[in-house]
Amino acid sequence: MRMLRWFCGHTRRDRVRNEAIRDRVGVAPIEEKLTQHRLRWFGHVQRRPPEAPVRSGVLERVDNVKRGRGRLKLTWDESVKRDLKDWNISCLETSYQCA
Template sequence: MHMLRWCCGHTRRDRVQNDDIRDRVGVAPIEKKLIQHRLRWFGHVQRRPFEAPVRSGVLKQADIVKSGRGRPKLTWDESVKRDLKEWNISKDLAMDMSAWRLAINVPEP
């Protein structure tokens, strides 16, 4: 946001809302872009063969470690499931790369 404000010629003292600056510059919200990148990586992982370390679980964290107090941390798998449900996208769509790109595309305003 600092860079976008600088491009528009505003400072924080001007008290211009972030949404107005993003609309003026034509940038999508960062939350949607993060979800798009996470789902894009999920598509890469889904298209890998089952023997790949990413799919077979070699790279997953060990479950032997005792968890601390409080709520458990949000895992990558859980966040992807939440994103798929929120965007109403099927997991099987990831096998078709062109359809997957269209489904996860975040249009710039």
């Protein structure tokens, strides 16, 4: 954001919101970029053959894992499922039913 503010000629003292600066420059929010990269990686993993190490390491599901105390941690699988549902993308894997 510092670079974008400098690019637009604003400082923090100008009290211009980050959303306004992002809209002016045409930069997507960081959450959207993270989602795009996560779905790109998911597509890469899906295209690999089933015996590939990345498929066995990423797509294996372990259900009986104790996560510990406190707030539940969002796993990569859960975040991909949420992203696929939010973006209305149907998937070919039976383990990733979207809707």
